[in-house]
Amino acid sequence: MRSGLLDLPLPADRPLQQLARTDLGVFAAQILRNPAPYVGRRIELASDAPTPAQMATALSAALGREVHHERVPLAEVGNPDMRAMWTFLNGPGYQVDIATLHAAHPEVRWTSFADWAHHTFGSVR
Template sequence: MRSGLLFAVTTPFGTDTTTETRQGKVLVDAAAAARLGHIALTSAAHADRGTAVPHYESKHLVEQYLHTAGVPWTVIAPAAFMDNYTSGWTLDGLRDNTFAWPMPADRPLTLIPAADIGAYAALALQRRDEFAGRHIDIASDECTPGQIAETRAAVTHRPITYQEVPLTHVRTRSADLAAMFEYFTTVGLDVDIAGLRRDYPEVGWHNFADWAAGQEWPTLPAPISANQ
């Protein structure tokens, strides 16, 4: 009788997409060899739709390999991470009272925090028979970059201005991320948020405003005026 569970996460960042795919397949092979009872693999929303986004395609290759492993599986595919708005260039922008993002201010994007991904994965592993053999896109809210800027202004008590970053600029840093943001803008990540909230209320889905209010935002000095 099979026993044991695996919750697997793969990433190309810090390596590359080829390495991500190889590592993902190694995880699947190890789980099959150990005769585990279930694998919950995290992917990305729409990764199974031919997005041409490199790190979505690498995740889909791992998912396809998982289908052949002979181990019961569930693929959990989150939308964009809310947690990205507390680090990196978006956090740096707070120093200048700006929120810079490579999308039009009014283009909706589905979002989810890491806490909700974990809660949903735990549910899937607790109810393995119900979730077996399913690829499920998950998100807990949908916001435009303009709304994100307004929420960040409210929770940090700073007058945040939204600035759209040109995709050409992103492309000079990462062709992979540029492809992702282009997909977000032209196609978008449609996820049945209402259905998820209705069917799985125990996850405790967070909307962006509530999630942002619960973060520990750094206290930053006011930007220096040009007149000073």
């Protein structure tokens, strides 16, 4: 993120599913405490799915200064692995049923992007 810009190769209205590391840790601890229900299962995780426009708004609030999303063309992403990732995220992207996941696992706080931004950058002000 350049100063005042959230430059991502995504449209402003494209949700981007994300997972807070603390939520991953709580989920993993749950599995370690009681592994039997999880044996042989694949569970995809996501804490939130904000759009870049929503991320910019949350960052603005957390930082106390205006942040705007600017879409970067995929062609400008030089690293082939990063370009492949952003191509995937612009295409099918992740498909976690967030509402069902969160309802099934209320023991996880499921950090929103706005809460993460406030916790991470709120003290920078």
